[in-house]
Amino acid sequence: MAQARCTGEHSTKIHRTSVFVDDQAKALRFYTDVLGFMKKHDIPLGEDRWLSVVSPEAPDGTELPLEPSGHPAVRQYRTALAKDGIPAAPFAVDDVQAEFNRLRERGVYFTQEPLEMDTNTTAVLDDTCGNLIQLIHVK
Template structure:
């Protein structure tokens, strides 16, 4: 997989959140009219899958995003080393956490608000007992 898109309401706000708060690294920032081809990668993996911060301008995007948020469905999921520690860190930064870490079989999951119209699931493997 080369790209994964997340539709965002404001590319600049999304860029700041995904880099400054979540820790993604900038990859491409190419102006395209009033928008940008704006991609990020996981820190330390500059050649890995790119996250495209896609503008939400298409008429179908708004209702789709609103329906997902209303139903509490994350638009994507990111793996982290320790979801408990990551949620504690994000809460300290003022990130809105909708679901605290919750066991779900082989993983522990949490859900945050990305400030750009999306819910994002964070997960880590649940240690074997």
């Protein structure tokens, strides 16, 4: 079996990456109204929805599905991550301090204020839907 290598000769990209959320409607409001993403898909699927958001700067870029968290394995996974303070996803920003200030003014709770580490500046917020999210800027 051939293995894909990240050598620049292939154009493999991340198309979607998910976060599991307690309440899809609440998550959609937070991710759009507070963080500034825009809704890409909202398709009813029984009790849940195929719901995803994208950056308004890249509407055809990487999608972030807001997945329902009802499966027992998901609950254990998210509980363990939160307990250990591990973010479920990192989001790139141009200026961590400015985004921290903007979101804090909007009532967002941060578990880690902006912190410079070598070439990275990070902050970690609570998305109100069961996840920690890292904001990151790489110099």
